[in-house]
Amino acid sequence: xxxxxxxxxxxxxxxxxxxxxxxxxxxxxxxxRFVVLANAHVIALAAVRRSFAKAxxxxxxxxxxxxxxxxxxxxxxxxAQRRVPGPDLMDELLRRCQxxxxxxxxxxxxDSTLRLLRDRLRSLFPLLxxxxxxxxxxxxxxEIESVDSAARINDSGCAVLFVGxxxxxxxxxxxxxxxxxxxxxxxVGAAFDFIAGTVNRAPPMxxxxxxxxxxxxxxxxxxxxxxxxxxNSVFLGxxxxxKLLRLFL
Numbered sequence: 001x002x003x004x005x006x007x008x009x010x011x012x013x014x015x016x017x018x019x020x021x022x023x024x025x026x027x028x029x030x031x032x033r034f035v036v037l038a039n040a041h042v043i044a045l046a047a048v049r050r051s052f053a054k055a056x057x058x059x060x061x062x063x064x065x066x067x068x069x070x071x072x073x074x075x076x077x078x079x080a081q082r083r084v085p086g087p088d089l090m091d092e093l094l095r096r097c098q099x100x101x102x103x104x105x106x107x108x109x110x111d112s113t114l115r116l117l118r119d120r121l122r123s124l125f126p127l128l129x130x131x132x133x134x135x136x137x138x139x140x141x142x143e144i145e146s147v148d149s150a151a152r153i154n155d156s157g158c159a160v161l162f163v164g165x166x167x168x169x170x171x172x173x174x175x176x177x178x179x180x181x182x183x184x185x186x187x188v189g190a191a192f193d194f195i196a197g198t199v200n201r202a203p204p205m206x207x208x209x210x211x212x213x214x215x216x217x218x219x220x221x222x223x224x225x226x227x228x229x230x231x232n233s234v235f236l237g238x239x240x241x242x243k244l245l246r247l248f249l
Contacts, residue, residue, distance in 0.1 A: 001061070004076050007238040008046050008053045011038060011069065012061045013078040019063055020092050026060075026184045027102055027159040034059055034174040034185040037086045039066025042167055044234035052168050055175035063089070067210030068232070072239055085212075086188040087201060090162060093186070094121070097160060098128040105132040105156055105183070107149065108164030109192045116196040124195075131156040136165070141172055150180050161185045164192040 001022070003010040014022065019035075026033050036042065036059045046053035056062060063084040064070040073081040097104050106114060114133045121128055134149060153161055161183045163170045170187040178185060193199035200219065202212040 003062075004073060004078065006069065006072050007043050007235075007242060009038060009043050009056050009062060011064055011073060013073050013076075013081055014061075014063065014084070015080065015082050016084050016088060016092060019061065019084055019089065020096065022061065023093060023160070023184055023186070024096055024100070024102075027097070028100070030159060030182045031184060032178055032180075032182050033061070034178045034187070035061045035063065036171055036174075036187055037065035037084065037089065037189065038062050038069055040068045040235035041066075041231045042171070043069060044231040044238065045168055047234060047238045049168070052172065055168075055172045058175045058178065059171070067212070068235060068239075071210070075243075083207075083210075085207065087191040087194045089186070090188050090191045090195070093160060094125050094128060098125045101127075101129060102159040103129040103131040103157055105134075105153055105158035105161045106130070106164070106192065107132075107134050107136065107153070107161055108166075108170065109135055109196075111135045113192055113196050113198050116198060117192055120196055131158050141169060141176070150177055154180075154182055158183050162191070163187045164189060166190075 001012050001014070003012055005011070012019070023035060036056060042056070046056050064073055064081065065084060065086055067083055070081050070083045094104065106117065109117070114135055118130065118133060121130065132152065134152065136149065161181065163174055163185055165173055165187070166189060170189070174185045174187055190199060194201040202216060206212050
């Protein structure tokens with residue numbers, strides 16, 4: 001697949017239908033691959049944290065989740081590029097997995113959120129084969145990896161593993177576990193909460209016009225101000241630096 005480098009991250013310029021088709025092909029073969037959904041925060045964090053950039057470099061697909069990332073791809077010649085939001089990708093994959101009887105597993109969040117998620121999914125996708133839901137202990141990667149989740153996930157026979165640990169934990173966890181998990185892993189961030197209904201997603205007018213970040217910032221300023229105000233600035237800086245270097249070198 002073609003990839004375009006944004007700062008230190010190789011992003012795959014696919015839209016939602018194209019990405020879904022590729023991922024479903026991997027799922028049918030139980031390929032041990034993992035998919036990252038990259039917004040400006042992910043790109044900026046990779047620019048300032050080499051260990052995180054290394055984890056992203058092992059991903060099989062990095063999709064443009066954030067509007068700034070999709071915009072950057074359009075300036076690089078991918079004129080039809082649009083966002084691939086995690087909740088939208090998850091919804092489309094669940095619909096296709098139900099149709100093809102592909103089993104799914106959910107890893108992350110809390111027990112209470114997973115219960116709500118299961119109830120919601122039973123309503124939306126009554127024939128979906130959910131073979132596992134697991135809330136790992138809160139802590140760093142070492143603490144999570146002390147739990148033998150990989151064996152349980154493999155034993156479940158799942159074709160796709162949705163990972164909702166939040167950035168950067170989910171990307172690092174997927175990078176470390178991809179060689180030993182026979183399923184396609186997808187880091188979907190807050191999608192568990194959005195679908196379960198524990199966090200409100202931005203209305204379509206915000207999502208469709210590139211302002212979902214503003215809605216989330218206003219909704220959760222104490223938790224998200226650093227991500228959107230500091231890391232978005234870092235993202236703009238590294239993208240401008242990249243373009244200036246190309247111009248003068």
